[in-house]
């Protein structure tokens with residue numbers, strides 16, 4: 001059931017307009033946070049501009065084939081769960097530390113490893129205290145666990 005628990009969002013992209021379908025989707029429980037995050041960034045004089053958000057299974061599998069050491073497999077990527085975004089850091093208009101603080105206020109966090117500074121993810125359903133035991137479970141919840 002592709003598309004289950006996924007909702008569309010409007011967000012600026014590096015592709016000369018808004019982020020296109022199918023990328024412009026988030027997991028249902030992230031929708032409110034995503035909108036509030038954009039508003040909060042705007043209040044601080046910034047703007048959310050993305051290179052990536054949701055990735056369909058096929059797209060992530062292709063990425064893994066092309067960049068085996070850099071990219072995660074579909075069931076190991078929060079992008080496939082609609083819970084990760086890649087920010088165009090140079091276009092946000094805010095210092096990185098300010099961006100990180102605002103993101104954290106909406107439960108979007110960079111990787112603990114410090115790698116891929118542009119990548120932020122919201123791994124838990126904050127409202128329920130953490131619905132998902134694994135990335136794969138989060139991917140299955142949005143029905144994106146097969147090509």
Ligand SMILES: [Zn+2]
Pocket residue numbers: 052079084085086116118119120
């Ligand atoms: Zn990413």
